[in-house]
Amino acid sequence: MSTPSLGALDDGRPGPVAVRAVVVANRPAGAYHHLVLAVDDRTAAARPGQFAAVAVGADPDQPTPTLLRRAFSLHRATPAGPDGPTLELVVAPRGTGSTWVTRRRPGDRLDLVAPLGRPFPAPPPSTPVVLVGGGYGSAPLGWWARELRAAGHAVTVVAGAADASRLFGVDDARALADRVLVTTDDGSAGTRGRVTAVLPELLTPGTWVYACGPMAMLRAVTEVSAAHGARAWCAVEESMACGVGVCMTCVLPVRWDDGVTRMTRTCVEGPTLDGAALRWDAIGAGPGGGSAVPADCLGAPRPGGGPR
Amino acid sequence: MSTPSLGALDDGRPGPVAVRAVVVANRPAGAYHHLVLAVDDRTAAARPGQFAAVAVGADPDQPTPTLLRRAFSLHRATPAGPDGPTLELVVAPRGTGSTWVTRRRPGDRLDLVAPLGRPFPAPPPSTPVVLVGGGYGSAPLGWWARELRAAGHAVTVVAGAADASRLFGVDDARALADRVLVTTDDGSAGTRGRVTAVLPELLTPGTWVYACGPMAMLRAVTEVSAAHGARAWCAVEESMACGVGVCMTCVLPVRWDDGVTRMTRTCVEGPTLDGAALRWDAIGAGPGGGSAVPADCLGAPRPGGGPR
Amino acid sequence: MSTLSTFGSATFDPAAFDPGTSVAGLALANPVLTASGCAAAGRELGRLIDVAALGAVVTKTIMRDARSGRPTPRMAETPSGMLNSIGLQGPGIDAFLATDLPWLRRAGATTIVSVAGGDPEEFAELAGRLAGEPGVGAIEVNISCPNVANRGLVFACDPSSASAVVSAVTEAVGGRVPVLAKLSPDVTDIVAIAGAVLDAGADGLSMINTTLGMVIDVTRMRPLLAGLTGGLSGPAIRPIAVRCVWQVHAAMRAGILRPAPIVGIGGVATGRDAAELVLAGACAVQVGTATFHDPGTPARVATDLAAVLAGLGFARFADAVGHAHTVLARETEPNR
Amino acid sequence: MSTLSTFGSATFDPAAFDPGTSVAGLALANPVLTASGCAAAGRELGRLIDVAALGAVVTKTIMRDARSGRPTPRMAETPSGMLNSIGLQGPGIDAFLATDLPWLRRAGATTIVSVAGGDPEEFAELAGRLAGEPGVGAIEVNISCPNVANRGLVFACDPSSASAVVSAVTEAVGGRVPVLAKLSPDVTDIVAIAGAVLDAGADGLSMINTTLGMVIDVTRMRPLLAGLTGGLSGPAIRPIAVRCVWQVHAAMRAGILRPAPIVGIGGVATGRDAAELVLAGACAVQVGTATFHDPGTPARVATDLAAVLAGLGFARFADAVGHAHTVLARETEPNR
Numbered sequence A, B: 001m002s003t004p005s006l007g008a009l010d011d012g013r014p015g016p017v018a019v020r021a022v023v024v025a026n027r028p029a030g031a032y033h034h035l036v037l038a039v040d041d042r043t044a045a046a047r048p049g050q051f052a053a054v055a056v057g058a059d060p061d062q063p064t065p066t067l068l069r070r071a072f073s074l075h076r077a078t079p080a081g082p083d084g085p086t087l088e089l090v091v092a093p094r095g096t097g098s099t100w101v102t103r104r105r106p107g108d109r110l111d112l113v114a115p116l117g118r119p120f121p122a123p124p125p126s127t128p129v130v131l132v133g134g135g136y137g138s139a140p141l142g143w144w145a146r147e148l149r150a151a152g153h154a155v156t157v158v159a160g161a162a163d164a165s166r167l168f169g170v171d172d173a174r175a176l177a178d179r180v181l182v183t184t185d186d187g188s189a190g191t192r193g194r195v196t197a198v199l200p201e202l203l204t205p206g207t208w209v210y211a212c213g214p215m216a217m218l219r220a221v222t223e224v225s226a227a228h229g230a231r232a233w234c235a236v237e238e239s240m241a242c243g244v245g246v247c248m249t250c251v252l253p254v255r256w257d258d259g260v261t262r263m264t265r266t267c268v269e270g271p272t273l274d275g276a277a278l279r280w281d282a283i284g285a286g287p288g289g290g291s292a293v294p295a296d297c298l299g300a301p302r303p304g305g306g307p308r
Numbered sequence C, D: 001m002s003t004l005s006t007f008g009s010a011t012f013d014p015a016a017f018d019p020g021t022s023v024a025g026l027a028l029a030n031p032v033l034t035a036s037g038c039a040a041a042g043r044e045l046g047r048l049i050d051v052a053a054l055g056a057v058v059t060k061t062i063m064r065d066a067r068s069g070r071p072t073p074r075m076a077e078t079p080s081g082m083l084n085s086i087g088l089q090g091p092g093i094d095a096f097l098a099t100d101l102p103w104l105r106r107a108g109a110t111t112i113v114s115v116a117g118g119d120p121e122e123f124a125e126l127a128g129r130l131a132g133e134p135g136v137g138a139i140e141v142n143i144s145c146p147n148v149a150n151r152g153l154v155f156a157c158d159p160s161s162a163s164a165v166v167s168a169v170t171e172a173v174g175g176r177v178p179v180l181a182k183l184s185p186d187v188t189d190i191v192a193i194a195g196a197v198l199d200a201g202a203d204g205l206s207m208i209n210t211t212l213g214m215v216i217d218v219t220r221m222r223p224l225l226a227g228l229t230g231g232l233s234g235p236a237i238r239p240i241a242v243r244c245v246w247q248v249h250a251a252m253r254a255g256i257l258r259p260a261p262i263v264g265i266g267g268v269a270t271g272r273d274a275a276e277l278v279l280a281g282a283c284a285v286q287v288g289t290a291t292f293h294d295p296g297t298p299a300r301v302a303t304d305l306a307a308v309l310a311g312l313g314f315a316r317f318a319d320a321v322g323h324a325h326t327v328l329a330r331e332t333e334p335n336r
């Protein structure tokens, strides 16, 4: 892993605050809901790539019966907009919790902890950048594109999804990036196929790629990037119990700079991780469909050996 | 107990239906909230004295995290009003669940099972009737007064509470009953004192008294009624897990017509019970402040005897 | 994913799904039953749902004599659950036979009668009388009720006491109806208790009864329940129930225990919840506390469970029983 | 009501409430601690709250060697709770001493270090090394982690294994710091296990660790957790924790067990929840899973617990410990 090891302790980036947000707007956006939340200054100091953890399923004045929060990438943080400091989320109704979030009405309060995780790492000056989003994974990319362009990078956005209704932020991206490509599995918008169908033509050696989307997409983007000498950063989505680095549920096997693979917390060392450092050989290969522990991982069970 | 024994199986009264009600109105009424709920015909066929069990603490579209429903007397059922069939409740925000109910907004859905329990028993023709309500206990009394007067009874209502803000339905009662007396503990409205301060003057032998309110009030009303040859019916409020007669949590010791005391389900044999049949010697005398099991109760543990 | 491929969900028609099951020879129209103590003896629920359409009604536990139960408060709500300390209130066997059983028979309900006693003799006497009665489909031996004054009477906490009760019962029943032993999760080794009751002749296992809990009434500064402790039930304990069913079914597959039907109980409120117990090894499922939330729950769970299992590609309920063990075994096959 | 009258809440000033407590000689500024595995080694929480203001930080369990923990998924949400099967992931004792302990010392945190091993020797080695380190306030011996491949290694499920570990640890520690034994609720008789570890020299008890549970992933038709079973924690299990603390504290009052401090753990999310454990007999309380919901929970619980107890009329935290037993004893006094 090419980033410093103790993400939970990074200085110089906005740290989490527990805040009672108020829903300013909740608009359907294709298959998703786009929420605008009024927050405070500290929360709105968030950076692209960070996420929020939302308490779900209860009145915000009551202890929540759903113990664990739900994580959502920040679509955008606006420290001083017409509604005061705001955060925006793009939420796909999936199970109970995310569906609950998509049903909030303006005026409802939402209990959230934000910003969490590391921001996207900044590319070296004048590196060309490609941002790849799968489905709601495109949510943070417009914001990041704007910042990258302001910093002088050439920015291309690739937005892919199963179908047109599951694309997000394409219009936004058109306004904020130099170039935008769209792919859909069913061809209902843009090029028919996966994001990797259009990616190779965009990559030159040294390009930095940022990818947000399902694990299979992240893996494919990493492989295609490597094949073209580009560097891929993957924003992963692991099940998280705490979001702040204390519980060890959200781990993935990652090879660190010292060459050692560790089961690494994606909530604080991530969510954006170096694609080349992710142990794709173990990810998805675990007994329950999650990550196996690679045999060479720090502290891995020794085959046949000693009490574990 | 002077009522038939298997309340759960009574015929000829409206039985419970699970219904998704819609909040039509929610108005503060002193210390309480008065809710009007749009229901269906079967639910609105309820009779005075019955209650509703409301699922709390969750979106009605989700399995409720608060497992048990909350019971509320029906303030009124209107099979055909301007809003269609409606039920009305009067709710005091007490703990989590009742507070949640008082916060519902028009348009919100409420998952309820109603009507539950036995209606108030009808008095013999031309019996004079006194209705006594303590706090929100007055909720069902206006409705019952109207029905009793329509059936030719002379109806007096006594509404008591700790203070004026905790009185309910006094104006309503004035319109519906022959006479209305008000008492408050602090004298902020009506006569200073308890309902029993004004009750004796209203009682003649043969009067039927219906009392709804805290247990201490029910007991006092029963004693005063007995002393004046009147018959007291008490609507009790015991903790209820099921409300439909299957769990045995809601019991009180009651002497039945056969002279035998049984731990008796107040959800189906009640909630209105013959005050003279309630074993006041055991009620409140239990180890946890609830009801003890009287030694002569059917199946009571034999002192020192056999395995229980 | 390989485990799913053998069951392409498109190839099966939910309407063609066969929900029938049997518990130690007792045929059930569907696998969803009421749980003892959560449906009385069926009559009250009969006002709300068709009890004949349930897999079976499991009655509130019956004892020899009438029993008042405990003082109140008898219940405390807890996060996603509740404590109860009813204390086996009931009218006694004579009243049950005179009133409740005839009603259940008339209603056409498949009936499993739960019994308890203070000693093995009382259990045996009750079981013996019931086994000869028409309309009694099976007997569930409640050796695990935590609401007894003497915790030593929770026979299911000790293999030899559990065995003594079950032996006495199976002898008295003499094979006339199946005997299910209801186990407590409050033991160090539930497989050992299951083994003891199976060795003693139980035809099947019902698992789990409530787990012992307590709530302190902070305002009164004493236990909230008059009976101090109570049995914890509801969705909160579902993971414990699934684990117990899994462990015992695994021990049967491994040959450590004699194979026998397991009736899964604990925290079931939806068809998916029931499916967890079934995939873990239960050939029938009881719905208890969730009935208090909605009296229609047992009927709804039956419909939803069929839909869930048909959606997973099962044509017959029986094929789903314990299937998670099969999936797991395939994963670890050497030539996978 | 008589029980309340001795404590007219009007007569006490919450600000004058003394929250101090001590656990087997370790003085704590307040009775609310983090729970092992729910606060790592304090550093991450230190970004959010002042760890020096906590009663103590209880570290994630440390083992001799670095340990990867289990494959993922490692957690499953359950009604009002969760399952975890982290599998004691950690860097090993050397890294802990090099990095984490110095940080805790610098931060001014009162620190209790949790340790585990594959055998009594590993436990003893770890405890022996830690006892000599400045900044280690006490050692919590985790003999109850359900996330070990071999269930036989849950030492707390067997009195003699539990005793062997605790004897080895107390000998190695030699009285330099207090030793707390952390117990599992998954036993038939927790009083017997408590007795065994107290006899083996434990200075106090931490109760409870998680209870073993399982969730089946219905879609995949296999256990959701890679490790199959996991430990159930959170509000769902609070009634079990209160019951365990109650039983063990009652046994101490009855003279069946030697009196010793009990640290209550399980499902605490509010000051009232903590008060339940305290009134049941806990002289300190740990907050685990609720920290995941809100990292500020341990600090908030401390404030709220003080308010609750002051509101009940207690002037000092110490007076509230086990007070529900006193209330109950008064009720049953013959001349009541």
Ligand SMILES: Cc1cc2nc3c(=O)[nH]c(=O)nc-3n(C[C@H](O)[C@H](O)[C@H](O)COP(=O)(O)OP(=O)(O)OC[C@H]3O[C@@H](n4cnc5c(N)ncnc54)[C@H](O)[C@@H]3O)c2cc1C
Binding pocket: A051, A068, A069, A070, A071, A072, A073, A074, A090, A091, A092, A093, A094, A095, A096, A097, A098, A099, A136, A139, A236, A237, A238, A239, A240, A271, D077
């Ligand atoms: C860093 C991060 C950023 C995310 N950003 C977004 C976003 O911008 N928009 C969006 O719609 N979703 C996003 N997700 C996914 C989102 O958190 C899940 O869809 C959500 O947790 C599902 O909860 P549920 O109650 O609806 O589903 P359930 O399936 O009922 O949830 C059960 C449990 O599994 C966990 N879980 C289920 N799916 C996921 C998942 N994909 N990732 C992590 N945990 C999961 C839940 O948190 C919960 O604990 C993000 C996840 C992470 C970790």
Ligand SMILES: Cc1cc2nc3c(=O)[nH]c(=O)nc-3n(C[C@H](O)[C@H](O)[C@H](O)COP(=O)(O)OP(=O)(O)OC[C@H]3O[C@@H](n4cnc5c(N)ncnc54)[C@H](O)[C@@H]3O)c2cc1C
Binding pocket: B051, B068, B069, B070, B071, B072, B073, B074, B090, B091, B092, B093, B094, B095, B096, B097, B098, B099, B136, B139, B236, B237, B238, B239, B240, B271, C077
């Ligand atoms: C037949 C009946 C009719 C009632 N009618 C009304 C009414 O018209 N208006 C009104 O405001 N309230 C009424 N109540 C009381 C109402 O049910 C309680 O205030 C409510 O259950 C409290 O729930 P909570 O979550 O707010 O309180 P909590 O204290 O958080 O509840 C905890 C548990 O205790 C039970 N509980 C607490 N207080 C009571 C109580 N007084 N009676 C029964 N169970 C209780 C709850 O149901 C819950 O299971 C009635 C109760 C019964 C049984």
Ligand SMILES: Cc1cc2nc3c(=O)[nH]c(=O)nc-3n(C[C@H](O)[C@H](O)[C@H](O)COP(=O)(O)O)c2cc1C
Binding pocket: B247, C035, C036, C037, C038, C060, C061, C084, C086, C088, C114, C142, C145, C182, C208, C209, C210, C231, C232, C233, C234, C235, C237, C265, C266, C267, C268, C286, C287, C288, C289, C290
């Ligand atoms: C109020 C109540 C009463 C119960 N009474 C009995 C009983 O009499 N006999 C018995 O075997 N189990 C009894 N049980 C336990 C249930 O049958 C069941 O085993 C347990 O509640 C777990 O299932 P659940 O989570 O679906 O409720 C009772 C449970 C409750 C909640």
Ligand SMILES: Cc1cc2nc3c(=O)[nH]c(=O)nc-3n(C[C@H](O)[C@H](O)[C@H](O)COP(=O)(O)O)c2cc1C
Binding pocket: A247, D035, D036, D037, D038, D060, D061, D084, D086, D088, D114, D142, D145, D182, D208, D209, D210, D231, D232, D233, D234, D235, D237, D265, D266, D267, D268, D286, D287, D288, D289, D290
């Ligand atoms: C994610 C997680 C990890 C845990 N790790 C440990 C551990 O390493 N050592 C230990 O003794 N207990 C561990 N526990 C148990 C807790 O310390 C605590 O005993 C239990 O969770 C009950 O408390 P709670 O309900 O407040 O979480 C862990 C619990 C959780 C949820």
Ligand code: FES
Binding pocket: A239, A240, A241, A242, A243, A244, A245, A246, A247, A248, A249, A250, A251, A265, A266, A267, A268
């Ligand atoms: S979610 Fe807890 S450590 Fe990452």
Ligand code: FES
Binding pocket: B239, B240, B241, B242, B243, B244, B245, B246, B247, B248, B249, B250, B251, B265, B266, B267, B268
């Ligand atoms: S509340 Fe269940 S029997 Fe009355």
